[in-house]
Amino acid sequence: MFLDADKSRGEAATEVAVAGSRLGHRWNEFPFSPLSHHEEACCDVARDWVIANDFAQLNGSDRLSGPRWLRQLYKWGPSSWPLHWCEALAQPSIDCGAHAALAHEAFAARGLTSFRAQFVQRYDANAEADWRTRWSAERCSDHWLDGNLIYHEGNALLAGDDELKFWDPSAGWWINPRQAAGYGSLAMVRIWTEGRAGSNSYRWGARRIAPDVWCDV
DSSP states (O other): OOOOOOOOOGGGOOEEOOBTTTTTOTTTTOOOOOOBOOSSHHHHHHHHHHHHHHHHHHTTSOTTSOOHHHHHHSEEOOOOSSOBHHHHHTOSEEOHHHHHHHHHHHHHHTTOOEEEEEEEEEOOHHHHHHHHHHHHHTTOOOTTEETTEEEEEEEEEEOSSSBEEEEETTTTEEOOSSOOSSTTOEEEEEEEOTTOOSSSOEEETTEEEOTTSOEEO
């Protein structure tokens, strides 16, 4: 991977993911992980292979289905960055940043509006210790670990006029918008629209998510 408040309005209350409520967070200024390109055929071929294979795997199914084949082909594990397209596809395992980059390319090639997404999730000390050991063994940065919180990357897919679905490419599933504090739950999210936002906020389940800022969930 590249280097709480709610508001209610009457009976039809909608939970609002509040932007900027944890300004001191260590990942506040952290960018999502971009795959690099050698500007040679090796990376062009790798990118084209992802698009072609996703088309074959989709096989006429719903374009909004998640590209689970990527998770089946590439396990989740440490990656050294910067990481090029051709290098990512040559690895037996890749981290969440690489998973998210590949999934984004697949979604975009389907003609869908896809944003890169960053998550902060809750885990525990045992998980943190295990992951620090694994990343240290591969001499990869463990900046994504912070006590009982972890930094994670995924995808935000526009599934309606302003409706989002969050894809966790390293797990191979859609994140349930019915969140409760607990192991693996989502604490914060940021979607990168990079000026392409069509709305001041997007709907995710019963919540509204503002674009391009960290929001508490």
